[in-house]
Amino acid sequence: MTKTVNFRKLGRPSAHRQSLLRSLVTSLVKHENIQTTWAKAKEAQKHAEHLITMAKKASPKNNRRDLAQGMIFEPKSTLKKVFEVLLPRYSQRRCGYTRVLRLPPRYGDNAPQAILEWVDGSKDTRFHMTAKAVGVALAHNRDLHPMTQVNMEKVLMFRKNGRQEFDQLVEKAKQEELTRLQEEYKSEKEIEEKPWKRGDRVPLPKYV
Numbered sequence: 001m002t003k004t005v006n007f008r009k010l011g012r013p014s015a016h017r018q019s020l021l022r023s024l025v026t027s028l029v030k031h032e033n034i035q036t037t038w039a040k041a042k043e044a045q046k047h048a049e050h051l052i053t054m055a056k057k058a059s060p061k062n063n064r065r066d067l068a069q070g071m072i073f074e075p076k077s078t079l080k081k082v083f084e085v086l087l088p089r090y091s092q093r094r095c096g097y098t099r100v101l102r103l104p105p106r107y108g109d110n111a112p113q114a115i116l117e118w119v120d121g122s123k124d125t126r127f128h129m130t131a132k133a134v135g136v137a138l139a140h141n142r143d144l145h146p147m148t149q150v151n152m153e154k155v156l157m158f159r160k161n162g163r164q165e166f167d168q169l170v171e172k173a174k175q176e177e178l179t180r181l182q183e184e185y186k187s188e189k190e191i192e193e194k195p196w197k198r199g200d201r202v203p204l205p206k207y208v
Contacts, residue, residue, distance in 0.1 A: 007046075008039050021047050024116075026073040028098075029081055033117035033125070041100045041114040047071060048116070052090060052097045055082050089120055092158050101125055120159045127155045131166050135173025139181065 010017050024044035027034050029051075036044070051071050058064035068082065069075045090097050096119060103113035117123060130151040137144050144152075156162045191203065 008043050010039060010043065022071060022073055025051060025071060026078050028116060028118070029072065029078045029086070030074075032121045032123040033115055035103065035113065035115050037106075038100075038102065038112035038114040041116040044116055045098050045100055048098050048118075049095065051082065052086060053095075055087055056090075058083075086118070089118075089160070090158075093119075099124075099126065120155075120162075124155065126151060127159070127162075127166070128169060130155055131169035132173040135170045135175075136177045138170065139174045139177035 010020065012020060020040070021044055024034060024036065024040060025047050028044065028048055034041075034044075051068055054064045054068040054071070058068060065079075069079055072078045072082075086097075099117055099119050101115045101117070103115060105111060106113050115125060117125060120127070130148060133148050134144060134152065137148070152166075156166060159165075187203070
């Protein structure tokens with residue numbers, strides 16, 4: 001009977017693979033997000049989710065804290081952040097503490113790239129991208145796309161003080177887009193009013 005393998009081997013033996021995943025999760029705890037290959041990000045995501053679950057179940061009556069400590073390097077600093085920063089952040093969440101986002105393939109070997117990040121963290125990519133999308137839509141007086149509305153609900157559901165921070169980012173994105181539109185309009189006006197001569201160089205658009 002063929003045995004089913006429920007994890008990626010990542011081209012490494014067991015000990016090397018476990019060390020790699022511990023290193024990735026340690027970097028994730030320290031820096032809030034990491035960029036790596038898609039396969040490594042998906043495997044490290046499992047360990048990061050398991051780390052938070054273990055930390056939530058930790059108590060003086062069991063060994064969950066010791067198990068969580070064995071899942072990362074530099075436990076004196078990283079484990080302290082897990083219990084003092086990450087656990088309060090995810091106290092209302094039952095699961096889904098991390099997110100994996102695809103990136104363009106890596107130049108050279110065309111390996112699939114990805115970003116692994118903590119949800120509701122300081123470097124939450126979806127939170128910032130959604131705020132920018134809302135700000136651009138408001139600057140153009142457009143209705144929000146249904147997917148943008150869904151993303152707004154997701155990023156604000158469990159984030160503490162999320163609405164205030166989100167509104168600030170939206171206003172910043174709106175002002176940046178209005179400034180860009182004004183500069184673009186001014187540039188087009190100058191091009192229209194300029195007395196062109198044969199052989200003059202045509203300026204490229206600002207967004208190129």
